[in-house]
Amino acid sequence: xxxxxxxxxxxxxxxxxxxxxxxxxxxxxxxxxxxxxxxxxxxxxxxxxxxxxxxxxxxxxxxxxxxxxxxxxxxxxxxxxxxxxxxxxxxxxxxxxxxxxxxxxxxxxxxxxxxxxxxxxxxxx
Amino acid sequence: xxxxxxxxxxxxxxxxxxxxxxxxxxxxxxxxxxxxxxxxxxxxxxxxxxxxxxxxxxxxxxxxxxxxxxxxxxxxxxxxxxxxxxxxxxxxxxxxxxxxxxxxxxxxxxxxxxxxxxxxxxxxxxxxxxxxxxxxxxxxxxxxxxx
Numbered sequence: 001x002x003x004x005x006x007x008x009x010x011x012x013x014x015x016x017x018x019x020x021x022x023x024x025x026x027x028x029x030x031x032x033x034x035x036x037x038x039x040x041x042x043x044x045x046x047x048x049x050x051x052x053x054x055x056x057x058x059x060x061x062x063x064x065x066x067x068x069x070x071x072x073x074x075x076x077x078x079x080x081x082x083x084x085x086x087x088x089x090x091x092x093x094x095x096x097x098x099x100x101x102x103x104x105x106x107x108x109x110x111x112x113x114x115x116x117x118x119x120x121x122x123x124x125x
Numbered sequence: 126x127x128x129x130x131x132x133x134x135x136x137x138x139x140x141x142x143x144x145x146x147x148x149x150x151x152x153x154x155x156x157x158x159x160x161x162x163x164x165x166x167x168x169x170x171x172x173x174x175x176x177x178x179x180x181x182x183x184x185x186x187x188x189x190x191x192x193x194x195x196x197x198x199x200x201x202x203x204x205x206x207x208x209x210x211x212x213x214x215x216x217x218x219x220x221x222x223x224x225x226x227x228x229x230x231x232x233x234x235x236x237x238x239x240x241x242x243x244x245x246x247x248x249x250x251x252x253x254x255x256x257x258x259x260x261x262x263x264x265x266x267x268x269x270x271x272x
Contacts, residue, residue: 022222029215037223039182039250066171069178072235073170075162076182103184103250124220 016063017079021105025122032091032109032122038081039103046105048098055096056084057105088121090114165228166202166252176238176257184250185223191247193254195240200254203229237261 021036038046041059049056059081090112097108109122166181181202183191191204205227234256242257 022224023220024218024223025220027217027219032219035185035223037182037184037250039184042249064171064180069171069173071169072172072177073168073232074159075164075167075169077159078169102186102247103182122219 016061017077018082019077019079020083021057021059021081023083023124025124030111032111034085034105034107034109034122036081036083036105036107037103038100038105040078041081041100041103041105043100046098046100048096048107050087050093050096053087053089054084055087055107055109056082057107058082059105084125086121086123086125091122164230165224165226166230168202168230168232170232172235174258176255177234177236179232179254179256181252182250183247183252186247186250188247191252193245193252195238195243195254195256197237197240197259198234199231200234200256201229201231202252203227 021038023037024035026033026035036057038057038059040061045060045062047056047058047060049058061078061080063078087109092110092112095110099106166183169180171178179200183204183206186204186206190206192202194201194203206225208225237259238256239259244255246253246255
């Protein structure tokens with residue numbers, strides 16, 4: 001249930017740890033919907049890139065300030081989130097929509113007309 | 126008999142080793158003494174002279190489904206989150222990693238707080254609780270008189 005699993009790589013950008021967010025992928029008639037838990041991330045701190053068939057999401061989280069405070073309990077680390085997905089050709093490259101609410105990223109990946117109602121693949125890595 | 130203050134300390138060695146392992150795994154940098162727990166939600170706590178700040182990552186919860194109960198020396202966080210997918214028969218999960226179990230956790234506080242002066246904020250999927258010390262429990266600085 002925790003998201004303490006750290007991803008390989010992705011540490012080049014800074015000193016902060018990078019976590020791999022838990023995702024759900026739903027196959028709906030006309031689209032694939034990806035939900036990712038990215039607590040601490042809002043729209044302004046989210047990067048989504050599509051390179052050929054690889055969709056990458058990266059959320060950056062502002063580290064909390066410890067000024068004048070002592071950490072007395074640390075059960076989770078705070079860091080950025082990063083994960084990539086491989087899309088099949090049946091996902092339309094246009095019209096991918098992303099929104100974030102309460103620390104949950106929702107990605108809507110429309111299916112191409114041809115593949116609507118067919119089962120298509122989005123592989124989480 | 127005086128306690129040895131220098132030299133090899135096995136606990137410090139083990140701590141250092143664990144931090145190095147955490148760093149190899151890409152986590153825990155800047156987060157010394159990360160103590161992983163199976164209790165949910167995981168909680169971080171910061172203490173100051175004024176009180177205690179607790180945070181927990183609880184993405185995707187409607188604030189009305191989240192309960193925080195503050196006692197003088199404990200806090201209980203409970204709630205559940207609704208699944209976003211409508212679950213119609215036209216939709217199916219291709220992958221499910223996110224949690225949806227109802228949760229409840231009580232943590233003991235290191236000092237008494239004033240339940241009337243507590244503040245809970247839920248923002249970007251993170252719950253932050255600010256708890257104020259009871260005045261009589263504020264740490265007092267003692268003046269040391271020269272003998």
